[in-house]
Amino acid sequence: MWIKFNKMHGLGNDFMVVDLVTQHAYLTPMQIRHLADRNFGVGFDQLLLVEVPTKHDVDFKYRIFNSDGSEVENCGNGARCFARFVYEQKLIGRRNIRVETASGNMTLELTPENDVIVNMGPPILAPADVPFIPEGNDPSQAVSYKIEVAGHGRIELGAVSMGNPHAVIVVDNIDTAPVETLGPIIEAHTSFPSKVNAGFMQVINRNHIKLRVFERGVGETKACGTGACGAVVSGILRGLLDHKVQVDLPGGSLTIEWDGKGDVIMTGPTSNVFEGRVNI
Ligand SMILES: N[C@@H](CCC[C@H](N)C(=O)O)C(=O)O
Numbered sequence: 282m283w284i285k286f287n288k289m290h291g292l293g294n295d296f297m298v299v300d301l302v303t304q305h306a307y308l309t310p311m312q313i314r315h316l317a318d319r320n321f322g323v324g325f326d327q328l329l330l331v332e333v334p335t336k337h338d339v340d341f342k343y344r345i346f347n348s349d350g351s352e353v354e355n356c357g358n359g360a361r362c363f364a365r366f367v368y369e370q371k372l373i374g375r376r377n378i379r380v381e382t383a384s385g386n387m388t389l390e391l392t393p394e395n396d397v398i399v400n401m402g403p404p405i406l407a408p409a410d411v412p413f414i415p416e417g418n419d420p421s422q423a424v425s426y427k428i429e430v431a432g433h434g435r436i437e438l439g440a441v442s443m444g445n446p447h448a449v450i451v452v453d454n455i456d457t458a459p460v461e462t463l464g465p466i467i468e469a470h471t472s473f474p475s476k477v478n479a480g481f482m483q484v485i486n487r488n489h490i491k492l493r494v495f496e497r498g499v500g501e502t503k504a505c506g507t508g509a510c511g512a513v514v515s516g517i518l519r520g521l522l523d524h525k526v527q528v529d530l531p532g533g534s535l536t537i538e539w540d541g542k543g544d545v546i547m548t549g550p551t552s553n554v555f556e557g558r559v560n561i
Pocket residue numbers: 294326327347353354355356357358359445446478496497498499502504505506507508
């Protein structure tokens with residue numbers, strides 16, 4: 282069976298986007314892993330499925346799968362590409378879009394330049410809801426925690442959920458940060474029962490950070506939108522950042538705003554690379 286898809290990216294975090302409003306298909310985790318393969322398939326970090334909503338107050342349902350086939354709760358770069366996709370495919374006639382995800386509803390606004398402003402909702406900080414198990418099982422919320430990591434000693438990190446879980450580690454130099462070695466150990470650490478995305482943040486000044494993210498279920502990506510939100514929230518809570526921050530990722534920059542209590546706002550670009558058909 283053939284399905285149509287678009288290949289898109291947000292700052293190099295790349296996606297296969299499939300319209301399941303006008304097409305019908307079911308993809309198993311094994312098929313998703315095959316499609317994600319950069320040699321034998323289409324190749325992507327995440328698969329984004331656009332579906333008919335199950336609720337009345339939204340326009341679409343948007344589902345996200347990592348390249349390892351696991352379904353996840355949220356994807357910031359994917360959300361921006363989703364907004365551009367539904368508008369350009371004429372699935373909707375307005376640039377203000379409401380969408381249902383596995384972690385709640387989001388509102389998105391597509392600008393004439395094809396940037397997207399996303400209301401990502403509030404960060405989740407209660408350890409049990411991240412989910413994060415602090416050492417000693419202390420349920421109280423802190424701005425940062427220390428966990429024992431085999432071979433690396435005690436690592437200090439922030440634990441933030443943007444619908445999906447993020448650990449945020451501050452480093453002195455982003456270029457030499459141990460993303461490929463420490464990233465996978467943090468991803469699978471027992472303190473994070475649902476696994477975690479591991480972000481490494483260098484603070485340049487109170488309005489500017491550099492960030493690399495070892496993504497759960499993928500590996501290091503060129504950019505992570507929810508990771509950028511989690512890093513800025515963690516940096517603000519730790520007293521390191523102001524409320525509006527430029528986040529430089531390997532694939533480009535995002536602007537993240539958080540007033541310290543309400544919703545996190547992410548603004549960034551989208552790219553539509555090509556359209557294709559694939560036999561599943
Ligand atoms: N690339 C994404 C995040 C995708 C999901 C993540 N790997 C997870 O497992 O939570 C983004 O831009 O937010």
